[in-house]
Amino acid sequence: MVNAITTQFDKTGEIDHRLKADEVRHLPVGDITNAKNPEVSLPNTNGIAWDISAKEGRMTDNNNIITFWRNVVVIRNTPPNILNLKTSKLTFVASLNLAHTDKKVVVIDNSTHIKAIGMKAYLEKNNIQFLSNVRVTHDPAKIN
Numbered sequence: 001m002v003n004a005i006t007t008q009f010d011k012t013g014e015i016d017h018r019l020k021a022d023e024v025r026h027l028p029v030g031d032i033t034n035a036k037n038p039e040v041s042l043p044n045t046n047g048i049a050w051d052i053s054a055k056e057g058r059m060t061d062n063n064n065i066i067t068f069w070r071n072v073v074v075i076r077n078t079p080p081n082i083l084n085l086k087t088s089k090l091t092f093v094a095s096l097n098l099a100h101t102d103k104k105v106v107v108i109d110n111s112t113h114i115k116a117i118g119m120k121a122y123l124e125k126n127n128i129q130f131l132s133n134v135r136v137t138h139d140p141a142k143i144n
Helices: none
Strands: 002-009 015-027 032-036 039-045 048-053 056-060 065-076 083-093 098-108 112-122 127-138
Touching (some): 083 112, 098 127
Antiparallel strands (some): 002 015, 015 039, 032 056, 048 065, 056 065, 065 083, 083 098, 098 112, 112 127
16 A cells, blocks of 8 residues: 555554555565555643654554664654754553563753663653663753
C-alpha cells in the first residue's frame, strides 16, 4: 500500500495513535508489516504530543509493537520547550505508551543536551529514563 494512514483506537474508542508511511507491505507469515518512512503521532495526552519517525519501520503484535530504525527522531511538541531525541533504533509499545532503545541517544531541548546509551521513555507520563553513560550539559540562560 502506498501513502498509508492507519489509526489505532484504545478500548474507550479514543485515538491511541496514528501511523503514516510512504509505503507498507504486510507479510502474512509472522503477521509482520514493514514500512518506509513511518511516522507515528500520539495525540495530545496530558498536554503532551509526541511524534516518532524514521526511514524504516516494522509493526508486529497486531500493530502494538513498532520498531523504527535508520535516523529515528522522537519529538515532544509542547511549546515553548520542544524536545528532540535522536537514535539509530527504537521500539514503541503502543499499549504501554513506552518507547525504548539500547542504542546511543542524543536529546536536545531549549536548555539541555543529553547523550546516553539506552533509554526508556514513558511518553504519557513525560518521563525518560537514561540507562548508562549519561552526559548532560545544561545552560540555564537558554530557558524560555
